Amino acid sequence: MRLTRYFLPVLKEDPKEAQIVSHRLMLRAGMIKQQAAGIYSWLPLGYKVLRRIQQIVDEEQQRAGHIPLLMPTLQPADLWRESGRYDDYGEEMLRLQDRHKRDLLYGPTNEEMITDIFRSHVNSYKDLPLTLYHVQWKFRDEIRPRFGVMRGREFLMKDGYTFDLTKDAALHAYNRHLVSYLRTYERMGLQAIPMRADGGPIGGDYTHEFLVLAETGESEVFYDSQITDLTFGDRQIDYDSVDQCQAVLEEFTSRYARTDETHDEAVFAQVPEERRRTARGIEVGQIFYFGTKYSEAMGATVVGPDGTRVPVEMGSHGIGVSRLLGAIIEANHDDRGIIWPEGVTPFHVGIVNLKQGDNSTDSACDAIYAELQARGLDPLYDDRDDRAGAKFATMDLIGLPWRITVGPRGLAANKVELTNRRTGATEEMSPKDAIARLEQVYAPVLGLTVQDK
């Protein structure tokens, strides 16, 4: 994309309403615009990152064998009356009526609706296991929306629902989600630690939240420092293997890691003192096995191998897609702006032309731009007639991980500068070498397409 053809309304001043850095930077980088309290437009740069995040989520869910569908944003109240949650949910549920005075609500989550889909179409244990998920806009009418997209009212969530015949099978589905989430967050450049969570009114031991450590996190967290040494890396997992998924669960959840909701000082005290850590965290996902709560209430049963009907075992598993942008920025920024991890950056590299209007500099930039595109990379070319300093400041603010700087002096020796946003390290090299380097850097990011089993 050439910047003169793009819509990137960066702000020069810090917006007053932003209390935390991710909110401030998203506004300053022209990524979002607030339309009402907790309701945002995703301007082109923000939308591009949102799409990249959604794509990673989609790829990793499908790699785990989960099937995408899409449920609507509005739901009939009657479904929620069946589960009993219509009355329980309280004021966070946005309720409305259509012109015929029928009660609707803007879905805050989808357990009821997916259970309805299941009971309408699945009849036999032979159609299990089944995991259905969607990535859809939700609404929760928070009393005080704040922190930008981190605590918005209209937000994008991936929510997946598992259906199994037995509790053991449902727990394998739980483990499969844990594995897929570890992969998902690592591809985004995030360390998200699974922490034992509170089952809420449903109870149960099988729920973990995934937390990204950040000073601005809403939760206090307590953990064994060994846990931050764990990485999933590029290990190959067979998602059908109960043992392999169970082993990953044990590896990542056997050390102490809890939020303030489940923290237990007595248990924490057993961690060697030098490894005890207290910090703050941002919740970016949760997995939850809840058994037959909804299937019993709503009559979602299957005929088992012995011919009798049993309620299906369920779990629900969520990733906060839109809030991930905030979390990634909280964990990746400096005083000059955002520093995108390569897996989610809106553009792979910025090209800064130091002498716009100079024929040979312009044509060198055009050639680099075209060649990057030909290799499948997505460059942002700052072709404005502006000072170098202003161009650098924009690139730093919007946080592209790499920058190629092209000027007449360097070109005379067939050199451009390749700068790393995070380290600031700059190397001089030929345009050809710079392109080859970027191709190499991004190969693992671009090469990840998923095939069905």
Add this chain to the structure above:
Amino acid sequence: MRLTRYFLPVLKEDPKEAQIVSHRLMLRAGMIKQQAAGIYSWLPLGYKVLRRIQQIVDEEQQRAGHIPLLMPTLQPADLWRESGRYDDYGEEMLRLQDRHKRDLLYGPTNEEMITDIFRSHVNSYKDLPLTLYHVQWKFRDEIRPRFGVMRGREFLMKDGYTFDLTKDAALHAYNRHLVSYLRTYERMGLQAIPMRADGGPIGGDYTHEFLVLAETGESEVFYDSQITDLTFGDRQIDYDSVDQCQAVLEEFTSRYARTDETHDEAVFAQVPEERRRTARGIEVGQIFYFGTKYSEAMGATVVGPDGTRVPVEMGSHGIGVSRLLGAIIEANHDDRGIIWPEGVTPFHVGIVNLKQGDNSTDSACDAIYAELQARGLDPLYDDRDDRAGAKFATMDLIGLPWRITVGPRGLAANKVELTNRRTGATEEMSPKDAIARLEQVYAPVLGLTVQDK
């Protein structure tokens, strides 16, 4: 995808509530499920087609230089009070209040919000031309929703908004949209005819609707038969060229083609009698230049070259993304089911194993499945233990354009059958040749990635 791992709840009986063929077939093929009047879940097969359609729309919009963003589904009523449409819109607008009793609405369209974004961020004619678009769920509270996704209440629309300094420039943006829409519909295997439309309360000569001819269309249409001979084909257009876009507009709109709203018998009578046609059509898009209606009401001005502020010239341009599924099926089906055009088919080819459980047939199917995936194709492998007749009926119903049938008898001679869904023509050939043929068929569909200018 292996069918045993998928969720494809086909119905054996015709659903009673469906009045038109596309609605009936979408329900029978397990593509949608109604959740409330005019509100649907998109089951996996339906969602897959929806995504393919959205991707074509996105690619063609970006090829034309239009910039994607995403506005929220809920909007503050105050924006619509500024334009005067909050009171004008009537009962089709779904109005609601949040917990603080603030008036919101579920957006039926986005002129007000995009004008708000524009006025907040754009100040100078130097930032023009600009076209911003999004693909987002909308709600219109139709009094009698029907015909499935063709006339739903919650529906997916692409709506794009153009901003220009002068009327001439705005009309070029109009023409650019017309060209991009012709390309878009043709890639979906549809002939959508631009017909002169009614400007409604705003008036103006610059609006066309795109109609697909189909017996079940909601509008009566009148046209010169020469118009159905026109195709856009694979011509290369420079979207920046005023002349090239204008020439396409003239070619595709100079013959008589109008809906009942704008039909004029006297003008129609000038078409030679043997070329006059009356038919029914489904509206799948509309382009509209409306000048300064919103920019004046909402104060969206830019500083022109002479230093004075002028209201920006605007247009809005829509494609009915979710309703396109219905339109495509109305135009492509037979008594056995859907016949997807290759550009939008959920899976590129179905594989039918005639003897599931037979080692050599199973492994031949596995090899074909893996090889198709390796070539970038997306096969659906019916690996159920079921009769051949049932497998054929499912493939015909869900409408995959191609089917490979694999049985032990053919394999003994290294042969499989390749069947075309539309013509029914079947050829025997080696698995290798069948794969090569499909790769060739789909090359134009898969090869269309778009690069920024």
